[in-house]
Amino acid sequence: MTLYADVRVSRGAFDLALDLKIEPGEVVALLGPNGAGKTTALRAIAGLLPVDEGRVALDGEVWDEPPRVFRAPDRRPIGVVFQDYLLFNHLSALENVAFGLRARGVDKQVARGEAMRWLEAVGLASFARARPRSLSGGQAQRVALVRALATSPEVLLLDEPLAALDASTTLHVRAELGQHLGRFEGRTLLVTHDPLDAMVLADRLVIVENGRVVQEGRPTEIARRPRTDYVAQLVGLNLYRGNASGTTVALADGGTITLAEPASGPVHVAFPPTAVSLYVDPPSGSPRNTWPAVVTGIEQHAHTVRVRLSATPTGPETLLADITPAAVADLHLSPGQPLHATLKATEIHTYPS
Amino acid sequence: MSRRRRGTSGRLPLVLLLPALLGLAFLLVPLIGLLAKAPWSTLPSRLFSEDVWQALRLSLLCATLATLICLVLGIPLAWLLARASFPGRVLVRALVTVPLVLPPVVGGVALLLVLGRRGLIGERLDLWFGFSLPFTTAGVVVAEAFVAMPFLVISVEGALRAADPRYEEAAATLGAGRWLTFRRVTLPSIAPGVVAGAVLCWARALGEFGATITFAGNLPGTTTTMPLAVYLALETDPDVAVVLSIVLLLVSVVVLASLRERWISGLR
Numbered sequence: 097m098t099l100y101a102d103v104r105v106s107r108g109a110f111d112l113a114l115d116l117k118i119e120p121g122e123v124v125a126l127l128g129p130n131g132a133g134k135t136t137a138l139r140a141i142a143g144l145l146p147v148d149e150g151r152v153a154l155d156g157e158v159w160d161e162p163p164r165v166f167r168a169p170d171r172r173p174i175g176v177v178f179q180d181y182l183l184f185n186h187l188s189a190l191e192n193v194a195f196g197l198r199a200r201g202v203d204k205q206v207a208r209g210e211a212m213r214w215l216e217a218v219g220l221a222s223f224a225r226a227r228p229r230s231l232s233g234g235q236a237q238r239v240a241l242v243r244a245l246a247t248s249p250e251v252l253l254l255d256e257p258l259a260a261l262d263a264s265t266t267l268h269v270r271a272e273l274g275q276h277l278g279r280f281e282g283r284t285l286l287v288t289h290d291p292l293d294a295m296v297l298a299d300r301l302v303i304v305e306n307g308r309v310v311q312e313g314r315p316t317e318i319a320r321r322p323r324t325d326y327v328a329q330l331v332g333l334n335l336y337r338g339n340a341s342g343t344t345v346a347l348a349d350g351g352t353i354t355l356a357e358p359a360s361g362p363v364h365v366a367f368p369p370t371a372v373s374l375y376v377d378p379p380s381g382s383p384r385n386t387w388p389a390v391v392t393g394i395e396q397h398a399h400t401v402r403v404r405l406s407a408t409p410t411g412p413e414t415l416l417a418d419i420t421p422a423a424v425a426d427l428h429l430s431p432g433q434p435l436h437a438t439l440k441a442t443e444i445h446t447y448p449s
Numbered sequence: 450m451s452r453r454r455r456g457t458s459g460r461l462p463l464v465l466l467l468p469a470l471l472g473l474a475f476l477l478v479p480l481i482g483l484l485a486k487a488p489w490s491t492l493p494s495r496l497f498s499e500d501v502w503q504a505l506r507l508s509l510l511c512a513t514l515a516t517l518i519c520l521v522l523g524i525p526l527a528w529l530l531a532r533a534s535f536p537g538r539v540l541v542r543a544l545v546t547v548p549l550v551l552p553p554v555v556g557g558v559a560l561l562l563v564l565g566r567r568g569l570i571g572e573r574l575d576l577w578f579g580f581s582l583p584f585t586t587a588g589v590v591v592a593e594a595f596v597a598m599p600f601l602v603i604s605v606e607g608a609l610r611a612a613d614p615r616y617e618e619a620a621a622t623l624g625a626g627r628w629l630t631f632r633r634v635t636l637p638s639i640a641p642g643v644v645a646g647a648v649l650c651w652a653r654a655l656g657e658f659g660a661t662i663t664f665a666g667n668l669p670g671t672t673t674t675m676p677l678a679v680y681l682a683l684e685t686d687p688d689v690a691v692v693l694s695i696v697l698l699l700v701s702v703v704v705l706a707s708l709r710e711r712w713i714s715g716l717r
């Protein structure tokens with residue numbers, strides 16, 4: 097049974113129109129910047145927000161189809177993990193996990209036994225009596241996950257499940273979440289603004305900007321061939337649109353890039369910031385992609401320094417370059433400094449737009 | 450006084466301290482006067498007289514029943530005001546608080562006009578069921594509930610507005626219907642507000658005088674609650690009035706203090 101969600105919601109100036117399809121066992125990540133409409137889509141599928149137009153259905157079982165059909169959230173086979181978990185503070189961890197089964201009329205003892213097995217599965221059996229407030233962030237996240245899974249939902253909805261955790265716990269909890277999602281036989285929708293969460297946990301990414309899907313595909317595909325500036329920024333690539341003719345691409349925003357292999361027609365041109373080198377003096381031997389550029393920003397990353405450059409009249413309008421801290425010292429980099437940037441043509445990736 | 454240096458935070462401006470102490474005295478001096486005037490020598494014998502016990506029992510019974518009525522009707526009303534949206538909600542909300550500002554005597558008159566033997570509804574009750582509220586213990590409960598209910602409604606409504614409705618959404622996604630969600634999620638989360646409201650409500654009902662005497666009259670053993678007994682005694686035997694007042698004061702303080710201890714602090 098496949099989940100079909102054609103979600104159309106209008107809220108004043110904001111307008112969401114998303115078409116999603118999730119197969120059993122599949123994990124789909126809805127990835128996008130804040131305010132893109134990801135959570136709105138999740139709420140619509142959960143039934144917490146009726147769609148204005150469109151249709152939400154699990155195969156032939158229609159959940160929402162205005163104006164006739166609307167099935168309330170408590171009558172949909174779903175499990176939701178909310179961003180801040182929303183564990184019931186007046187109930188113990190065990191009672192939180194048993195809540196869904198109890199609401200479905202399962203006998204109290206049976207429900208508690210089942211909830212206990214779920215807590216054991218995430219290593220929290222000894223916290224069964226603990227109140228949510230006394231749990232750590234990672235523990236609360238796991239209780240929220242098994243509370244949603246305990247009712248054996250057909251559709252699991254995760255709203256930024258790792259956003260509330262601190263960096264040191266995220267790594268561990270993400271790996272564990274991945275294992276649970278791997279075992280889960282239903283359909284999973286993961287809403288996140290973190291590309292790493294999406295890349296690691298999802299089988300397929302759906303990227304949303306301003307209420308519209310801008311790109312969709314497997315994580316590797318998206319990481320190699322971004323189609324919008326937002327996606328390129330997420331995966332850390334320089335991305336340009338232009339018109340190719342032979343080995344020359346005339347960029348849409350002005351300037352040209354020379355390719356190693358010929359292409360033709362409208363193309364996307366992508367290359368990693370590591371393919372860019374910076375020099376104080378014009379490099380000798382004149383590589384084909386050499387442009388004058390001005391430093392606009394310098395950021396320290398783990399082992400490299402990312403340099404933002406602008407105003408290259410003969411090349412791209414803006415450019416990211418990754419160089420070593422040693423190179424920063426050699427170049428005496430500072431904002432406003434004029435430099436020469438060169439790009440290795442062999443590291444350029446071109447694909448039709 | 451020691452001349453220890455203290456930060457500015459520990460010092461109170463005199464402009465505030467003086468009226469604060471004056472206010473405290475204003476509240477406490479009458480109570481001290483009550484204790485000072487008490488006929489301590491004859492107190493035990495007066496205290497265990499049948500009249501005092503009768504009035505006290507009746508007061509406690511009626512205030513408790515009135516509070517129960519307020520809980521059963523007031524919590525759903527508070528929920529309606531906090532969560533539902535319907536035309537005229539602002540007006541309804543204002544009307545609910547009218548008994549707060551209405552002189553209780555006026556409330557009693559209004560109750561008589563509606564529930565009295567010749568009243569709009571009272572006439573039917575009498576005609577169909579041979580049942581009449583005024584001048585009965587049930588009438589006392591009705592009068593007290595009428596005056597005390599706004600205290601509960603306001604307190605519970607405030608708690609409901611402060612409660613995060615997303616917990617109710619979480620319950621819904623777990624398969625809980627609206628009634629189950631209300632019982633198992635909403636109500637426990639607003640419990641401190643409900644208890645605080647019920648305590649206020651009970652205290653107001655216990656002290657109710659105007660509406661009670663107007664609507665239910667003053668029949669010893671049936672409608673003479675403690676406040677009515679105090680007023681009655683003041684005209685015949687002021688010493689008894691003092692004794693009754695002290696008993697009422699003690700009961701109020703003991704009940705309020707113990708409830709506060711057990712519930713309000715325990716839930717935090």
